[in-house]
Amino acid sequence: MRSMLLAAIGVLGSGAAPAPKLLTPTDIVASAPASAWTAIPARDLLVMDLKNGKRVVIQLAPDFAPVHVANIRALANAGYWAGATIYRVQDNYVTQWGNNDSGKPWPKGVVAKPPAEYWRALKGLAITPLGSPDAYAPGAGFAAGWPLGYSTKGEWATLAHCYGAVGVGRGLDPDTGTGGELYAVNGQATRHMDRNLAIVGRVIEGMDQLSALPRGTEALGFYKDPAAGVPIATIRLASGIAAAGRPAFEVMDTASPSFANYLRVRANRNDDFYRHPAGGVDLCGVQVPVRRKG
Amino acid sequence: MRSMLLAAIGVLGSGAAPAPKLLTPTDIVASAPASAWTAIPARDLLVMDLKNGKRVVIQLAPDFAPVHVANIRALANAGYWAGATIYRVQDNYVTQWGNNDSGKPWPKGVVAKPPAEYWRALKGLAITPLGSPDAYAPGAGFAAGWPLGYSTKGEWATLAHCYGAVGVGRGLDPDTGTGGELYAVNGQATRHMDRNLAIVGRVIEGMDQLSALPRGTEALGFYKDPAAGVPIATIRLASGIAAAGRPAFEVMDTASPSFANYLRVRANRNDDFYRHPAGGVDLCGVQVPVRRKG
Numbered sequence: 243m244r245s246m247l248l249a250a251i252g253v254l255g256s257g258a259a260p261a262p263k264l265l266t267p268t269d270i271v272a273s274a275p276a277s278a279w280t281a282i283p284a285r286d287l288l289v290m291d292l293k294n295g296k297r298v299v300i301q302l303a304p305d306f307a308p309v310h311v312a313n314i315r316a317l318a319n320a321g322y323w324a325g326a327t328i329y330r331v332q333d334n335y336v337t338q339w340g341n342n343d344s345g346k347p348w349p350k351g352v353v354a355k356p357p358a359e360y361w362r363a364l365k366g367l368a369i370t371p372l373g374s375p376d377a378y379a380p381g382a383g384f385a386a387g388w389p390l391g392y393s394t395k396g397e398w399a400t401l402a403h404c405y406g407a408v409g410v411g412r413g414l415d416p417d418t419g420t421g422g423e424l425y426a427v428n429g430q431a432t433r434h435m436d437r438n439l440a441i442v443g444r445v446i447e448g449m450d451q452l453s454a455l456p457r458g459t460e461a462l463g464f465y466k467d468p469a470a471g472v473p474i475a476t477i478r479l480a481s482g483i484a485a486a487g488r489p490a491f492e493v494m495d496t497a498s499p500s501f502a503n504y505l506r507v508r509a510n511r512n513d514d515f516y517r518h519p520a521g522g523v524d525l526c527g528v529q530v531p532v533r534r535k536g
Numbered sequence: 537m538r539s540m541l542l543a544a545i546g547v548l549g550s551g552a553a554p555a556p557k558l559l560t561p562t563d564i565v566a567s568a569p570a571s572a573w574t575a576i577p578a579r580d581l582l583v584m585d586l587k588n589g590k591r592v593v594i595q596l597a598p599d600f601a602p603v604h605v606a607n608i609r610a611l612a613n614a615g616y617w618a619g620a621t622i623y624r625v626q627d628n629y630v631t632q633w634g635n636n637d638s639g640k641p642w643p644k645g646v647v648a649k650p651p652a653e654y655w656r657a658l659k660g661l662a663i664t665p666l667g668s669p670d671a672y673a674p675g676a677g678f679a680a681g682w683p684l685g686y687s688t689k690g691e692w693a694t695l696a697h698c699y700g701a702v703g704v705g706r707g708l709d710p711d712t713g714t715g716g717e718l719y720a721v722n723g724q725a726t727r728h729m730d731r732n733l734a735i736v737g738r739v740i741e742g743m744d745q746l747s748a749l750p751r752g753t754e755a756l757g758f759y760k761d762p763a764a765g766v767p768i769a770t771i772r773l774a775s776g777i778a779a780a781g782r783p784a785f786e787v788m789d790t791a792s793p794s795f796a797n798y799l800r801v802r803a804n805r806n807d808d809f810y811r812h813p814a815g816g817v818d819l820c821g822v823q824v825p826v827r828r829k830g
Binding site for chain 2: 358375376379414515520
């Protein structure tokens, strides 16, 4: 078998000496120096506690959807999601939660019709290019810890709908999403949504609590019986939780040498299990490392 | 808001008249003529019934991994999986099942060390190109109903590890996977596995039964307590099920005009919900339509 693979490599025209064995992505994360990590501010952490005792933590993205994120902070601070549920789980698509169709009034400070923050200008973002082609955008890469598609001329940069990305549910009008109804991508990246919905963050802990739920049987994965929704206890900002119990996280700096190495290995797996490195990786095949702090 | 979007389109330099509204992917599937569908042979359907009463149906891919598929047929016919369980569920990675580490002997007719059927020659496959760039292979497209990456010179064509793809678990040696332990991709495509493991098929019904399971807490998503595994009642070929109860499916012909249209729409969503078609789509963002027959 080994001989077959070596023969195949010959066919592919590689005459170079074999590349040295790379570390695994896990090895690189474990050995990254403290300087490769950036603390996530507590006001950028949205903590969703389910009534079943499980926790989901979302990192907000104020640099990409500032009005929506301000709304979400206001909603959390006002306790808007008291009584909310997870009411939609569509397989290989999204898990969605909020006060669906409740008609609950917006708390003070919430912008009921925010602008369509589906992209921003590329200017001001320090991009680490993916180094592989992308099907959805002329450019793809990472900035400030986030995966992005962008126009190479710079007119737009959009957060990518990768697994765990959190976006704002809306109706047919592009400006009907306020932030009260949120979804998370629970399967293959839904990148066709990029630049069509506002991404406000990503799940950084507990994503399995959203992806391992029973799928809804109605159209678009809504639960047939609203009472069958998964009850949410609270959705709070970490900055609103007493210091002793406040969760804290760090994200790998996507401009760091550690991340460059991580990206290289993701695209060229050649640790013992792998015989044929791809030489490329999808934007959503690279999960930016996040870890608990302290 | 609308004006902002139109302004943005102007910036992007499109001076052409707006494209006519396209159908949705669902519309195209619903209106495809009978000639666009191909029946899946009953011997290519692996039917896994869980003890909880739920069913998972897998379409086998004998044209891509003939020795492994022959093994799987022999294992099914011999009742090899009696007492098997789903013992590994790793979030955003794979769900895996079989008789893990049981040391159960291989039934007669099983090739204990099959060749590494990780790719085949491109020759003989009628490719419908994806039409968008791919990060993992020089070429990407569809043939005989399957998503593929391939070398543009034709040396290799590999089934792609998209959501629902079923592969053969193996150890570190590339030839240790016999077919007794199978996995299904339960999140973002794991395309770095392409050409490193043997794909033998894909889940065409009941994938949510594998993706909505609780995640295992041990390394790689193994369940801590083997007794907590999800018990499997039977794994049979549809051809071994009495005609009255035999499930039957059809797959859309990926060389048909209907599929070409479906592919175009997947890459250019502009139905009412979407304001900004991507103009491209990922190989694993296009699920080849499959439906129950009759």
